[in-house]
Amino acid sequence: MVRHMVEQEMIGRVGRVTGxxxxxxxxxxxxxxxxGSEAFxxxxxxPGQTIVNGTRVVVxxxxxxxxxxxSPV
Amino acid sequence: xxxxLSAAAAIVVxxxxxxxxxxxxxxxxxxxIAEPNEALIISGRAHRPRGEGHGLGFKIATGGGxxxxxxxxxVRRLSLDLRETDLEIDCVxxxxxxxxxxxxxIYKVGxxxxxxANAARRFLDQQNQMDQRVHNLFAGHLRAIIGNMxxxxxxxxxxxxTQLTREHAGTEMEKLGxxxxxxxxxxxxxPTGYIKNLALPHQSAVEREARIARAQADREATEKEQEAxxxxxxxxxxxxxxxxxxxxxxxxxAAASRQAxxxxxxxxxxxxxxxxxxxxxxxxxxxxxxxxxxxxxxADARAYEQVTLARASREAHIxxxxxxxxxxxxxxxxxxxxxxxAANAQAERVKLEGEAEAHAAQARxxxxxxxxxxxxTAEADTIKARAEALAGHQxxxxxxxxxxxxxxxxxxxxxxxxxxxxLIVLNGVEGISEALTQAxxxxxxxxxxxxxxxxxxxxxxxxxxxxxxxxxxxxxxPV
Numbered sequence: 001m002v003r004h005m006v007e008q009e010m011i012g013r014v015g016r017v018t019g020x021x022x023x024x025x026x027x028x029x030x031x032x033x034x035x036g037s038e039a040f041x042x043x044x045x046x047p048g049q050t051i052v053n054g055t056r057v058v059v060x061x062x063x064x065x066x067x068x069x070x071s072p073v
Numbered sequence: 074x075x076x077x078l079s080a081a082a083a084i085v086v087x088x089x090x091x092x093x094x095x096x097x098x099x100x101x102x103x104x105x106i107a108e109p110n111e112a113l114i115i116s117g118r119a120h121r122p123r124g125e126g127h128g129l130g131f132k133i134a135t136g137g138g139x140x141x142x143x144x145x146x147x148v149r150r151l152s153l154d155l156r157e158t159d160l161e162i163d164c165v166x167x168x169x170x171x172x173x174x175x176x177x178x179i180y181k182v183g184x185x186x187x188x189x190a191n192a193a194r195r196f197l198d199q200q201n202q203m204d205q206r207v208h209n210l211f212a213g214h215l216r217a218i219i220g221n222m223x224x225x226x227x228x229x230x231x232x233x234x235t236q237l238t239r240e241h242a243g244t245e246m247e248k249l250g251x252x253x254x255x256x257x258x259x260x261x262x263x264p265t266g267y268i269k270n271l272a273l274p275h276q277s278a279v280e281r282e283a284r285i286a287r288a289q290a291d292r293e294a295t296e297k298e299q300e301a302x303x304x305x306x307x308x309x310x311x312x313x314x315x316x317x318x319x320x321x322x323x324x325x326x327a328a329a330s331r332q333a334x335x336x337x338x339x340x341x342x343x344x345x346x347x348x349x350x351x352x353x354x355x356x357x358x359x360x361x362x363x364x365x366x367x368x369x370x371x372a373d374a375r376a377y378e379q380v381t382l383a384r385a386s387r388e389a390h391i392x393x394x395x396x397x398x399x400x401x402x403x404x405x406x407x408x409x410x411x412x413x414x415a416a417n418a419q420a421e422r423v424k425l426e427g428e429a430e431a432h433a434a435q436a437r438x439x440x441x442x443x444x445x446x447x448x449x450t451a452e453a454d455t456i457k458a459r460a461e462a463l464a465g466h467q468x469x470x471x472x473x474x475x476x477x478x479x480x481x482x483x484x485x486x487x488x489x490x491x492x493x494x495x496l497i498v499l500n501g502v503e504g505i506s507e508a509l510t511q512a513x514x515x516x517x518x519x520x521x522x523x524x525x526x527x528x529x530x531x532x533x534x535x536x537x538x539x540x541x542x543x544x545x546x547x548x549x550x551p552v
Contacts, residue, residue, distance in 0.1 A: 019235060019236060025240060041239065041244070065188040
């Protein structure tokens with residue numbers, strides 16, 4: 001199914017941090033998906049990692065419905 | 074035949090059209106379109122997608138059309154629209170300050186299939202109650218969020234607010250298939266005045282600056298105004314001084330012109346007076362000279378005459394007096410010599426007489442002494458004898474003494490009358506006799522008193538001496 005493929009394609013997408021990602025806290029990233037852009041909850045891919053606002057990140061893991069693990073590009 | 078055929082053809086065409094219409098209508102009744110803001114939840118037909126949608130049990134259609142078999146499948150719409158819920162809660166900040174917060178939360182059903190499925194399972198029949206549910210949920214979340222913030226952070230730190238919103242509410246909302254787009258705090262009601270107090274220091278500083286600036290501006294303006302006033306006053310003063318000066322000149326000129334007539338009159342009169350004065354002076358001078366000739370000169374002559382005469386007279390008197398003095402002097406000297414001689418002779422005679430008399434006196438004194446001693450002895454005896462006799466015959470002796478002194482007593486009693494120049498008695502002869510009787514009565518009363526006095530033994534001793542000089546009578550006088 002096309003839609004199913006879209007979900008799979010989340011991994012590898014590049015987004016932008018809109019809420020600082022710090023250890024122990026949930027960050028936020030904006031990712032272009034389904035023809036629009038949506039905000040996802042974000043965690044850093046490495047422990048103790050801090051990613052400040054505006055950093056470009058790549059999605060390395062996706063937990064439906066709204067959570068991604070990101071790593072700075 | 075032809076009409077039959079054409080009729081048959083028409084029927085066929087009609088049937089075909091009807092069939093097409095029917096197909097279209099059926100298709101229309103079966104074809105469901107999902108609008109961009111909604112998801113179709115199709116259930117009923119066995120639906121087994123693979124992968125993510127595995128085990129879903131129903132079909133979700135978004136952004137397109139899908140064919141639904143009426144009677145087999147049921148189609149329901151889930152709105153993906155933005156929704157909002159107003160919140161108003163009483164809460165306490167991280168610092169323990171009680172606040173009333175009004176906020177709004179904006180959320181929607183997530184666009185991904187999982188979110189739609191979660192939301193469909195929870196809210197499909199209660200879409201209109203979704204706001205109420207979310208309100209109840211978010212009241213607690215907001216309270217927790219604010220409990221982790223301070224008032225200052227609420228006002229200034231948007232980042233922290235969204236962060237906390239995400240942490241507290243995000244995952245929980247995920248369970249409901251909802252995503253929180255935004256949480257806004259619209260209003261903070263602050264019954265304790267904390268926010269107002271936060272503002273106070275800066276506000277006061279600004280106010281102070283404003284007041285200082287205003288005061289400074291006011292001062293400068295006032296200074297300038299006063300300077301301008303002073304300059305105006307100065308100008309006014311100068312103007313008035315000048316006006317007064319001009320006015321004075323005008324007045325002076327006017328007065329001068331007004332006085333011109335009287336002044337010339339006065340000048341003319343003055344000249345007249347001057348001339349008259351000179352005339353009077355000349356007349357006075359003439360009179361003076363006349364008097365000099367008529368009065369003073371003769372008077373001077375007379376005075377000189379008298380002075381000369383007086384001087385001559387004085388000279389004559391002086392000479393006369395001197396001559397007399399000389400004469401007196403000479404005669405006095407002669408007298409003095411004569412007196413001196415006479416005095417010497419007299420002195421000699423007195424001396425001789427004194428000596429003779431002294432001898433005589435001495436002899437006489439001796440004789441007298443003898444005589445007095447003899448008489449004293451005799452008198453002492455007499456007094457002694459009389460004292461003895463007195464002890465026995467006091468009354469008789471007093472009577473005798475009174476008889477001896479009677480004339481003096483009567484005289485003393487009559488004394489008041491003697492000093493009277495003229496006696497007027499109002500009741501005739503009887504009056505005279507009465508007065509005499511009264512006077513004599515007084516004398517008798519004096520007699521009684523004298524007797525009383527003499528009757529006193531202390532006085533009786535001195536009685537002979539008193540009777541000798543009449544003091545007994547004098548004692549009776551004041552009675």
